[in-house]
Amino acid sequence: xxxxxxxxxxxxxxxxxxxxxxxxxxxxxxxxxxxxxxxxxxxxxxxxxxxxxxxxxxxxxxxxxxxxxxxxxxxxxxxxxxxxxxxxxxxxxxxxxxxxxxxxxxxxxxxxxxxxxxxxxxxxxxxxxxxxxxxxxxxxxxxxxxxxxxxxxxxxxxxxxxxxxxxxxxxxxxxxxxxxxxxxxxxxxxxxxxxxxxxxxxxxxxxxxxxxxxxxxxxxxxxxxxxxxxxxxxxxxxxxxxxxxxxxxxxxxxxxxxxxxxxxxxxxxxxxxxxxxxxxxxxxxxxxxxxxxxxxxxxxxxxxxxxxxxxxxxxxxxxxxxxxxxxxxxxxxxxxxxxxxxxxxxxxxxxxxxxxxxxxxxxxxxxxxxxxxxxxxxxxxxxxxxxxxxxxxxxxxxxxxxxxxxxxxxxxxxxxxxxxxxxxxxxxxxxxxxxxxxxxxxxxxxxxxxxxxxxxxxxxxxxxxxxxxxxxxxxxxxxxxxxxxxxxxxxxxxxxxxxxxxxxxxxxxxxxxxxxxxxxxxxxxxxxxxxxxxxxxxxxxxxxxxxxxxxxxxx
Amino acid sequence: xxxxxxxxxxxxxxxxxxxxxxxxxxxxxxxxxxxxxxxxxxxxxxxxxxxxxxxxxxxxxxxxxxxxxxxxxxxxxxxxxxxxxxxxxxxxxxxxxxxxxxxxxxxxxxxxxxxxxxxxxxxxxxxxxxxxxxxxxxxxxxxxxxxxxxxxxxxxxxxxxxxxxxxxxxxxxxxxxxxxxxxxxxxxxxxxxxxxxxxxxxxxxxxxxxxxxxxxxxxxxxxxxxxxxxxxxxxxxxxxxxxxxxxxxxxxxxxxxxxxxxxxxxxxxxxxxxxxxxxxxxxxxxxxxxxxxxxxxxxxxxxxxxxxxxxxxxxxxxxxxxxxxxxxxxxxxxxxxxxxx
Numbered sequence: 001x002x003x004x005x006x007x008x009x010x011x012x013x014x015x016x017x018x019x020x021x022x023x024x025x026x027x028x029x030x031x032x033x034x035x036x037x038x039x040x041x042x043x044x045x046x047x048x049x050x051x052x053x054x055x056x057x058x059x060x061x062x063x064x065x066x067x068x069x070x071x072x073x074x075x076x077x078x079x080x081x082x083x084x085x086x087x088x089x090x091x092x093x094x095x096x097x098x099x100x101x102x103x104x105x106x107x108x109x110x111x112x113x114x115x116x117x118x119x120x121x122x123x124x125x126x127x128x129x130x131x132x133x134x135x136x137x138x139x140x141x142x143x144x145x146x147x148x149x150x151x152x153x154x155x156x157x158x159x160x161x162x163x164x165x166x167x168x169x170x171x172x173x174x175x176x177x178x179x180x181x182x183x184x185x186x187x188x189x190x191x192x193x194x195x196x197x198x199x200x201x202x203x204x205x206x207x208x209x210x211x212x213x214x215x216x217x218x219x220x221x222x223x224x225x226x227x228x229x230x231x232x233x234x235x236x237x238x239x240x241x242x243x244x245x246x247x248x249x250x251x252x253x254x255x256x257x258x259x260x261x262x263x264x265x266x267x268x269x270x271x272x273x274x275x276x277x278x279x280x281x282x283x284x285x286x287x288x289x290x291x292x293x294x295x296x297x298x299x300x301x302x303x304x305x306x307x308x309x310x311x312x313x314x315x316x317x318x319x320x321x322x323x324x325x326x327x328x329x330x331x332x333x334x335x336x337x338x339x340x341x342x343x344x345x346x347x348x349x350x351x352x353x354x355x356x357x358x359x360x361x362x363x364x365x366x367x368x369x370x371x372x373x374x375x376x377x378x379x380x381x382x383x384x385x386x387x388x389x390x391x392x393x394x395x396x397x398x399x400x401x402x403x404x405x406x407x408x409x410x411x412x413x414x415x416x417x418x419x420x421x422x423x424x425x426x427x428x429x430x431x432x433x434x435x436x437x438x439x440x441x442x443x444x445x446x447x448x449x450x451x452x453x454x455x456x457x458x459x460x461x462x463x464x465x466x467x468x469x470x471x472x473x474x475x476x477x478x479x480x481x482x483x484x485x486x487x488x489x490x491x492x493x494x495x496x497x498x499x500x501x502x503x504x505x506x507x508x509x510x511x512x513x514x515x516x517x518x519x520x521x522x523x524x525x526x527x528x529x530x531x532x533x534x535x536x537x538x539x540x541x542x543x544x545x546x547x548x549x550x551x552x553x554x555x
Numbered sequence: 556x557x558x559x560x561x562x563x564x565x566x567x568x569x570x571x572x573x574x575x576x577x578x579x580x581x582x583x584x585x586x587x588x589x590x591x592x593x594x595x596x597x598x599x600x601x602x603x604x605x606x607x608x609x610x611x612x613x614x615x616x617x618x619x620x621x622x623x624x625x626x627x628x629x630x631x632x633x634x635x636x637x638x639x640x641x642x643x644x645x646x647x648x649x650x651x652x653x654x655x656x657x658x659x660x661x662x663x664x665x666x667x668x669x670x671x672x673x674x675x676x677x678x679x680x681x682x683x684x685x686x687x688x689x690x691x692x693x694x695x696x697x698x699x700x701x702x703x704x705x706x707x708x709x710x711x712x713x714x715x716x717x718x719x720x721x722x723x724x725x726x727x728x729x730x731x732x733x734x735x736x737x738x739x740x741x742x743x744x745x746x747x748x749x750x751x752x753x754x755x756x757x758x759x760x761x762x763x764x765x766x767x768x769x770x771x772x773x774x775x776x777x778x779x780x781x782x783x784x785x786x787x788x789x790x791x792x793x794x795x796x797x798x799x800x801x802x803x804x805x806x807x808x809x810x811x812x813x814x815x816x817x818x819x820x821x822x823x824x825x826x827x828x829x830x831x832x833x834x835x836x837x838x839x840x841x842x843x844x845x846x847x848x849x850x851x852x853x854x855x856x857x858x859x860x861x862x863x864x865x866x867x868x869x870x871x872x873x874x875x876x877x878x879x880x881x882x883x884x885x886x887x888x889x890x891x892x893x894x895x896x
Contacts, residue, residue, distance in 0.1 A: 044655040133596035202626025224665045225846035259844040262736040266729045426576030433584045465584040
């Protein structure tokens, strides 16, 4: 009798077991980049792919809706701003545990820690610590009160304007009442970090056996150059802006474009970006074309104009160059991936960006281009065929194809000679913002945070990225251009808090750099062209970073 | 051997620093102070000779310390042990600049075993196919069989993996779905540094068929052509005629006299071939999505990831030297005229 009971129990157990295992875990497999993730340590990462991986397992004070870019709470449930607009007091959501994947049991387990203001404070300071040498350390250092000296190693941590008022209250004082302060405070390098692990394991705290995280997923497996496997964090309660994950497992496969397409077509991958070389085939294929989607991506491709080089030092010539580029043709016949022609550097989805449709230019206007060219030729006393300029780009297929098209356009419309100079990437980036930059040079830019200042001021204000100055403040490298009105305007717009006013200011700034002084030629805004299996429910992120916790597998 | 290493390291070091562009140049022109901080962290602001000798001493001179290893990627040594109260760490190939939480040693540990697995299998396939078709072609010179196997050899040499790989993937992975299109065994950790943890069909073998065949066939063609030419030459030698005339069977003549004596030129290419195959092949690994070493040879240069460039080159140099020594020893085994005293 006993034996029978035992047997029955055993059978019941087996049955139960099989019932459980019949409910297959939902696995979402994506190719979110061809190369291995460089790092998931928030203080050390830099590129979009690494930010994507870090966002899955960590998170910042606030977040934005991936489609609308609306600012939403994340770790900070609520926050208050002081009257002068410089001091934020963040109230951290209680009950978000640090979890880890236990390799022995194969389950996600809670640790003894919860996310507190101390973890955020630690992350801010670690990122800005000069010894960490974080590539993003300067962002906080430039904005947070007293942080610059700490970041330069001339003052200790006590000077930094961040205070832990209690375990769930964090106060951050900024230099200026800028609208984007809160975005900087929430950027990837300021995600909460587990101080106890970093102190114990050093750089190895991100190894699976040591790692603790708190976001919608946690990391289960990382086989370098092959895959990264995330599992759902069942203890993540969800915050105002980040929901718990809908799928049980999320797999990033790292595959070259062709290998990735083979995996997609074999049915092993649910989402992949399509390379330009595959677009025609995908659109012609009855199955693939139904799974094809094209959506906006908040990046802009543009050409820098060297305002102190031969020929391009003349503003009329620069106008002729910009107004003779047919952007519609470029996106239709050259890039072919659903990009949108651009009239401005800012992407329309950024906070305080001008309305692109209302901008009169720069557009393709051959008559105006010709007129400007004639003015230039008259002023200089030369003929069009005497003009030879160099267009430089970093060698990749897309950049070369666009450059060849533009070369032809300038030849046809203006009758000038254009030399193309394709350079190996690192060589190109090393010469780009120096006096050696060619007359025309290509660059593409995606924002780190979604505010207009990130693009336009960081790129073109004198002394910034594409407009370097020497010790005396004179133009040195990049576009080599100075306009006091522009500099004052973008500085004022950065500190301005009224959004309507900011839009006006950025509209004016775009007019200066695009139509009046013409220091750059906007080409197009990027797009995501991707294939998604029909059984995937997904969102379309405008930034380069997807919110995979909102994706679902419905089979 | 140390002199070879020193020269290889020195030449590589000079070349990589002579190329314009540095590890932290990117489309995002970071503030100068930020780049200076990163350069200071990796000691790139030291004079070049100092950087070079620091690099060599980190690798070759064991470090003794009373403190346990720090856990920083900069201090990750390949050999770490403890004698009494002293911690010894040795063979530190430095950190990776582009993957900031990995060291070159970490890359060796994670990726080299995969390349060795693929390389050994491809080598076995190359030798098997190469020998069989080479011998057949030589024995039936100018016959139909000769033409067939030599045509296959020519196709093998002239169709690179970048063409044959996607075709194989398409047929067997996407259309027929018999084999996984890309990837490699994900079972970890490796046994004895490089053996797979899981020997099952679904855990290991199914991934190996396409890439090792695609990679091996090119080398097989090389071996076949070389062996054929060498055998044809040996078959005309006097001692082969002597062997035949003394009444030895054809089998004995071919295996004992002809084949053994034709092996020398084939063995010569075995050394570099084996070293190349097991240190990873960029194209095969990229086409088949295999997480091996191959891409680090190329990408480290694109990224100006100096320690990874030096590490991969030194590794390749070491294996090349080792393989050539083994080949030299094998010469002595098959050719009695070669003796090392």
